Amino acid sequence: MAFRAHNFNAGPAALPLPVLEIAQKELCDFKGSGMSVIEMSHRGKEFDDVNNETNAKVRDLMGISDDYEVLFMPGGASMQFCLIPMNFIREGKSADFINTGSWATKAIKEAKVQKDINVIWDDKEENYIRCPKASEIKVNPDAEYVHICENETIGGIKYFELPECGDVPIIADMSSCIMSEVMDVNKYGMIYAGAQKNIGPSGLALCIIRKDLLERVPENICNFFKYTTHAKNASMYNTPNTWAIYILGLVCDYLKSLGGVPAMEKINREKAKILYDVIDSSDFWRCPVDKASRSIMNVVWRLPSEDLEKKFVAEAKAHNMIGLKGHRSVGGLRASIYNAVPKASVEFLAEFMKEFEKVNG
C-alpha cells in the first residue's frame, strides 16, 4: 500500500484513498478508450457521460430537485465571489452580507467592487468567534439575496441555525463543508463550493442555483460570466476541467458507498468530538471560538505560547501529521478534518495531543 500522511491540510486536502486508486488505475486507459479522461475530447461520448453522471450523482447525494441547476464552473469559489453580484444584483438593487470572518470578508470585498451592498452583521469586534443567531439578523426585505459563508475555514466556525430571510434567497459559500452534513438545499437560493476540500481537486466550483434566479442575469455582461451560459451548455460552454469533474464523480461514488451524506455526517461529528474533547479536557488547550459555532470540519485551537505551537507543528510533522499550522492570518493550530480524513488519523492526532500535554503541560 502507498505511504500516506495523516493529512490535515485545509485545501487542497485529503481525498479518499479508493478514489485515488481508481483514478490511478484508469489513468492510462479510461474504460477501454485507450486514453485517460484528461486526454479525451470533452465533446466525446465518454466524457459527456462522465459529466452527466457526475451531475446526477451530486443531485442524488444532496437531494437536489429539478428547481435547481447544478453547474461545474471554473475559477474556484473566488470567482463565484465576483460572479454572484454581477449576475444576481439587478440595476438599482442591493444585497445583504453577513461577515463571519476571512472568507465572508473576501466575498464582501468583491461584491463592493461592483455594487452598493449592505453588511448587516459583522463580528469584527469579537474577532470572528461565532456565527450569528437567527434572532440577530434583520434582512432588508428588498435585498436581492443574503450572502453567508456557511463554514469559515480559517476561523473554524459554522452556522448552527440559518438566518430568517423570508422571501430573500440565501446564497451560501459551502466550500469547506459541502457534503459534510445533511443540508436542505431548498432553504437556499444558491450554494457554491470550491471542490478542493471535500469533493475533489482545486479550480472547480460546484454551483447549485435555483432556476428562478437565472431570470435576473443581465444581458450586458460577457457570456462567459453569465450563469445562464453555463446552464444552457451543461457546464461545457468552454473546455471544462475534465479531471476535476471526473474526480468529483468518483468522490460521489465513494460517499454513496459509505451510506451517503447522513452516514458521512455521523462520522464527521464523531471525528470532531474526538478533538474537541481533548481541547476541552484541560486549560493547556484553548479553542477561541464560541462553543455553539464550532466547525466540524476545521478545528482551531491555541497553546499557551507561540513557541509551543511551533513545537507542536514540528513534532506532529515528525509523526507524519501534516497541515496543522493555523492560517497565517490568525496563527495558532488547525486540523482540517474533511470527509476524506480517516477517523484513525483523528484518533492518532488526539493521542499525540495527550502525549504532548504530558510532556509540555
Ligand SMILES: Cc1ncc(COP(=O)(O)O)c(C=O)c1O
Ligand atoms: C470558505 C471558503 N471560501 C472560498 C475559498 C476560496 O476558494 P478558491 O481558492 O477555490 O477560490 C476558500 C478557500 O480556502 C474557502 O475556504
